[in-house]
C-alpha cells in the first residue's frame with residue numbers, strides 16, 4: 057500500500073515528523089520531566105523507573121495483543137501525569153485530552169484526590185459493613201433519577217452494571233429475550249458481549265445465527281434466538297428513515313418473540329449512542345420503541361455509562377434529552393462516576409428490585425461501592441455541582457458546534473465535515489468524502505486523528521459504524537481556550553488533507 061504514496065507525500069510526512077521531534081526536544085529542555093515512583097518504596101527517581109521502550113517490550117510478553125495501545129502506529133504514548141484536560145508523557149510533553157470521559161471533573165482533580173487519599177488512610181473494606189459515605193452516595197445518585205428509580209446497587213464498572221441490569225430485567229420479566237441496537241457496546245463480560253453488536257459482529261467467539269427477519273439494511277446475525285438487533289437510528293446517514301420507521305424494527309423484534317409464544321424481556325440502549333457514532337435518537341424512536349417493548353412485557357435499560365452525569369449539558373442523563381418523557385426501568389452508570397476510581401451502579405425501581413430479591417440468592421460484590429470508591433463518587437458530585445460543570449458543558453459544547461459549523465462553511469471544509477452533532481461535551485464530527493453523498497471517510501478520519509496527535513498534541517477518538525466519526529468527549533473542565541485550540545488545529549489538518557487529496561486513501565493510519 058505504501059508503494060502508492062507519491063514522493064511528495066513521503067517528504068511531507070517525513071518533514072512533519074521531524075518538526076514534531078524538534079518541538080518535543082525543545083519541550084523536553086524547557087519542562088520538568090514527570091517521574092513515576094517504584095510503588096513499593098515511593099522513592100522519587102530522576103527517570104521513569106522503566107523506559108517507554110522497556111514497557112512496550114515487556115507488554116509483548118506479558119499482555120494479550122488484543123489489549124490495544126492508542127496510537128500504536130507511532131509507538132504509543134506513555135502517559136505519566138494528568139491535570140484537568142491535560143495529559144503528560146514521560147518527557148513532560150503536554151497533550152490536550154478531548155477523549156477521556158472517565159476523569160469527568162478533570163484529571164487528578166485535587167478534591168477527588170484528597171477525598172480518596174483521606175478515605176484510603178482511614179478505611180477500605182468489603183461492602184457488607186454499614187458506612188455513611190456509601191449510603192449517602194446511593195441517596196445522591198437516586199436523587200438525580202426521576203421517580204420511581206430509587207434502588208441503587210453499586211458495582212465496579214460499566215460491564216458489571218449492564219450484566220446486573222440484564223439479571224434484574226430477567227428476574228422481573230422472566231424472559232431473556234433482548235432487543236439491541238446495531239453498533240452498540242455495553243461491556244466485556246460474556247453476558248453483555250451478547251448484547252453488544254459492536255463486539256459480537258466481529259468476534260469469532262460467537263456462533264452467530266441469522267435473524268429471522270431482514271432489516272432495511274439487509275440480513276442480520278446475532279448470538280442467538282434470544283437477541284434481536286435493530287438498525288442504529290442514524291437520521292443523518294439513513295436520511296430517508298424517520299424515528300417511527302426505526303421503531304418499527306423494535307416492533308418487529310417483539311412480534312418475532314411473540315410468534316414463538318414468548319414475551320420480550322428488555323431493550324438495552326443508550327440515551328445517546330456513543331460507540332455507534334454520537335447519535336441522539338429522535339423522541340419518536342424512544343417513545344415508540346419503549347412503548348412496543350413494554351406492551352410485550354419488557355423493560356427499558358438505559359446505559360448511561362458514557363453519557364451520564366451532565367455530559368450532554370442539556371440534561372443530567374442522556375435518556376432525559378429531548379421531549380419524549382420516557383423514564384427507563386433500569387439505569388446503568390460507570391466511567392465518570394468515580395472520576396477514575398472503579399465505580400459503577402445500577403439504579404432501578406422498587407418493583408424490579410423486589411423481583412430480583414425473590415430469586416433467593418445474595419448479591420455480593422467484594423469491591424462494588426467500597427468506601428474509597430464512594431468517597432471518589434461523592435467528591436466527583438461535589439465538584440460537578442460546585443463548579444456547575446453541566447452548565448459549562450452546555451456552553452462549551454454549543455461554542456464548539458458553532459465554531460465547527462463556521463469552519464465548515466467559511467473555510468470550505470464542506471466536503472470533509474458532513475455533520476456536527478451531539479450536545480454539550482458529547483459531540484461527533486462526521487467526516488465524509490462528499491457532503492451531498494454523505495459517504496463515510498474512514499481513512500481521512502484516521503489521518504485527522506493521527507495528525508492532531510503528531511502535530512498538535514491533541515488526543516481524539518474515532519467511533520461510529522463506519523469508523524468516520526471524530527468524537528469529542530473530554531473531561532468536563534475543557535475550557536474555551538481548549539475548544540479554540542482544537543478547532544484551529546482541526547482546520548489546519550483539514551487544509552493539509554485538501555492538499556494531499558486522494559492519496560490519503562492509500563495510507564494506513566490506525567490510531568484507536
Ligand SMILES: Cc1ncc(COP(=O)(O)O)c(C=O)c1O
Nearest residue numbers: 213214215241242243361362390
Ligand atoms: C456505553 C458503554 N457501556 C458500557 C461500557 C463498559 O464499561 P466498562 O469498560 O467500565 O466495563 C462501555 C465502555 O466503553 C460503554 O462505552
Ligand SMILES: *[C@@H]1O[C@H](CO)[C@@H](O)[C@H](O)[C@H]1NC(C)=O
Nearest residue numbers: 094095096097098099100105
Ligand atoms: C526502590 O525500589 C526499587 C526496586 O526494588 C529499587 O531499584 C530502588 O533502588 C529502591 N529505592 C530506594 C531509595 O530504596
Ligand SMILES: *[C@@H]1O[C@H](CO)[C@@H](O)[C@H](O)[C@H]1NC(C)=O
Nearest residue numbers: 137138139140142163164166
Ligand atoms: C494543574 O494545573 C494548574 C494550572 O493550570 C496548576 O495550578 C496546578 O498546580 C497543576 N496541578 C498539578 C497537580 O500539577
